[in-house]
Amino acid sequence: MDKRSKIALYAIGAVIVLMMIAEITKPKALNWRDSYAAADKIPLGCYVLFNELKDISNNPLKISTKTAFEALKDLENTKKTVSIFINNGIGFDKQDSESLLKYVENGNSVFISANYLYGDLSDTLNIRIGTDYNNFFKKPSLNSFISPNLKPNERHFKDVIENSFFTSIDSLNAVALGTTKVEKTGEIINDTIPDTNINFIKIPFGKHSGAFFIHTNPFAFTNYHMLNDNDAYAATVLSYLPKDQIIWDNYYKSGRKVITSPLRFVLQNQALKWAFYIALLSLILFVIFRGKRTQRIIPVVEPLKNTTLDFTRTIGDLYYQHGDFTNIITNKVQYFLEQIRSKYYLDTNELNENFISKLAVKSSNKKEDTKALIDYIMYLKSKLNHTEADLIQLNKFIESFTKSNI
Known part of the structure; x- marks a missing residue:
């Protein structure tokens, strides 16, 4: 709804409110109807x-x-x-x-x-x-x-x-x-x-x-x-x-x-009559504006499933079943070093003492634990063949280091 339409709507609403106030507060005309009823206080009541x-x-x-x-x-x-x-x-x-x-x-x-x-x-x-x-x-x-x-x-x-x-x-x-x-x-x-x-x-x-x-x-x-x-x-x-x-x-x-109907009873009572009119007006306004604002039901679209983890698990299982521990260790080390580069912005080309000190500080780990992990990685890189025990030990070092940091 543009600004001009909103102004027109507010103006119409203000006019309606003013008309209602004027109707309620205006002096009531004297009722000269013949009544003679005991409850009527009009001039011709009893x-x-x-x-x-x-x-x-x-x-x-x-x-x-x-x-x-x-x-x-x-x-x-x-x-x-x-x-x-x-x-x-x-x-x-x-x-x-x-x-x-x-x-x-x-x-x-x-x-x-x-x-x-x-x-x-x-x-x-x-x-x-x-x-x-x-x-x-x-x-x-x-x-x-x-x-x-x-x-x-x-x-x-x-x-x-x-x-x-x-x-x-x-x-x-x-x-x-x-x-x-x-x-x-x-x-x-x-x-x-x-x-x-x-x-x-x-x-x-x-x-x-x-x-x-x-x-x-x-x-x-x-x-x-x-x-x-x-x-x-x-x-x-x-x-x-x-x-x-x-x-x-x-x-x-x-x-x-x-009184022949509930509606007649409501309309004969001044307070109930105005309550009925206000409720009716509110219902009409609700239908008008609610009808414009309500959108059709949007179908739920399931997000595309991330199969990267499943794919990685499958490839890892294949490597493990074939006993290719060297390839698994190499990929695991590369993935670990990539995490260090992306999170701590450290250069992993040279894994020296300076690198170990910076990594220990940024990762909130002890320098001794950090040095043990890096030394073990360097040890594994120097080997040509690896065993299952090497893979298990590397996994323990990495899990201990990254349990609350990476």
């Missing part, structure tokens, strides 16, 4: 209300993460409870509605706060919830109570509101508890909807003091309004409920977390 209920309740709160049919079918009837359903829209099917009706008929209570209530339950209770999209939908509204004693707890919801109200109720059974009032602006032709409408009712059901409490302003229970001086209104609405153990619904929620 974290504040849920924890307030835990603090003021005499009994521990039960949390339901199932449908009404599944949650209530195994519920013991020995102790009365209050089930709380809060969401922007709630729909109960036939099984859920029958379970709730039976539950309330046994003396329990159900509180529902929703802008839209649909399904079999609303048909059985003979109620309809609607809104005036022309004048009423998201306008500031005054939510108050029928009882004049509760006037200090009424609140004016200026924003973050969707005004719904009852368009039809069973006047023989339902008891109005609260109203909502919107000041209309503009001239609407044939506008028959009054300014003040009922938004909170109680419907007694069964012979054991059970009741449905239906409320049409779920926004009043969100974190936004609970922390903006509207908590007194929410507390007053809930004060109508019996002081029984509370079952908090966490199933009929717009913010209910539905």
